Amino acid sequence: MPDLYDVAAIGNAIVDVIAPATDDFLAANKLDKGAMMLVDQAQSAALYAKMAQGVETSGGSAANTVAGLASFGGRGAFMGKVADDFLGEVFRHDMAAIGARFENAALIGGPATAISMINVTPDAQRTMCTYLGASVEFTDSDVDAAVVEAAKIVYLEGYLFDAEAARRAFAKAAALAHGAGRMIALTLSDGFVVERHRGALMGFIEGQVDLLFANETEICALFQTEDFDAAVSALRPHVKLAAITRSAAGSVILSQGERLTVKAEQVEKVVDTTGAGDQYAAGFMYGLSRGRPLQQCGQLASLAAAEVISHYGPRPQVSLQDLAAAKGY
């Protein structure tokens, strides 16, 4: 198969509602700061009624990564499930507008397009409550073999481990990708996702994953330790390649037993950390798909993460290609 895509991603197709919130608001609504919680339709409506005035914007972790990749000039494809409603159209429009392929048919007569209510506190942390709606109806029949086999990297969003059918879709994607000599990347997505599915995730990492993305919380949750270095050491024998992010402390890249460190990019004012990990993955995979050395993949990753945390919203607002060029990366 020719290389039609740098990255083909499978993830939850979600529209975000982003609004400012106070710590008191999080406490009053029993929300864990920085985490992602799943809510049902009734909880979603009740929380929305209490939230401040916000903005709606296409989101979804892996979809944000595809948007970041496109902003670097990379060629992306996305697989996920929206409903045939207004938010589904917005999500589809935004994928088309960035030039990414997204061909999955909309779900008809089922739940609405997924929505994530993101409360951003003054410390720029985002706390998410997600109603999965139509996105959880993604199944292995939605995995497009032609897309998977034509992508240098097939990127899977760990959040989908919450849905049994999506897990089967991951297995199918991994089999197709490896059958075509392609690379499977996985992001752990969230500490609570790791808690809920530790065994299944570990088995999938061992058996299928060529490139793992995680942050400090997630990697510590995976190995049930609070010691970052212990978690990294524990991970080392299980992965070929991994990138582990530590917010302002930069990131660590593990490759064939080697450990590289990458500094975080300076940010004047952190406004909203939504999408930081997603953009890190975008920059890293863009670099990797273009054959850049790992250190530079990490720098591109840090650059993309820095851009997205400097404003509200989970996707880049300026050209990451131009930013990278200005830095000489």
Add this chain to the structure above:
Amino acid sequence: MPDLYDVAAIGNAIVDVIAPATDDFLAANKLDKGAMMLVDQAQSAALYAKMAQGVETSGGSAANTVAGLASFGGRGAFMGKVADDFLGEVFRHDMAAIGARFENAALIGGPATAISMINVTPDAQRTMCTYLGASVEFTDSDVDAAVVEAAKIVYLEGYLFDAEAARRAFAKAAALAHGAGRMIALTLSDGFVVERHRGALMGFIEGQVDLLFANETEICALFQTEDFDAAVSALRPHVKLAAITRSAAGSVILSQGERLTVKAEQVEKVVDTTGAGDQYAAGFMYGLSRGRPLQQCGQLASLAAAEVISHYGPRPQVSLQDLAAAKGY
């Protein structure tokens, strides 16, 4: 009637889709920079398909003004028409979230909630294409007498002159307001609106308006001149009180024959001028409703306008009350 509201506004209930665009995009789609054009559903869909990835956020000129007023700590009410769809819920939620009254029932079985596609060029100018949808179904039966009679200022959005039924609603609101000793304010909204309805607007200003808001383009269109000072002189005998904005050149206040000038507030970087006039009106009416001198009303107005043009989106992102306090206004 007691003073329940500082301002009760009647306007188009619109959700904005805001995206970056180039001058070439405007030219290719025959869009007049800085203006508002009305589009039908088919034109709306065709334009949306070509627009860049954007964000959705509650808008509507008078509704933005109510949001600004609320941000100053003022008490606002809004009257307008949404459909019983997702965007209608978003609009209603955002009014509730800022603490403004909005009680008009949703339109059922008719057109969708109004949407305005706002293309923002790198010079920060916004060019709007609006599909009026449900908002144009606002009629005089939607004017709530109890709200109008309890508001210090009843604020009318000039865009509604495009709809015959809404014009009747304006007449009803003016009669109720003046019957209760209340003040009627009107914004001219847009140069092309003035071109389309010059006679009707002039008649309404003469007969009903106690406070007129306009920008340079609109006031010049009203008197068919390109000379700002000539337009201001021509306006003088027709109004008791008027505030005329000139972007970076500040604004002019006319009161009982007296002419005051107000400087624009400095802005580090103008990002998106959407909502500048709406926020100017918010600051001015907040000051007026609280008995501030006219010069200070103009300063509060300039402050609110400066905040909103420093970021994407038509409503304030920080507390205008805090901003004003920091300035000592």
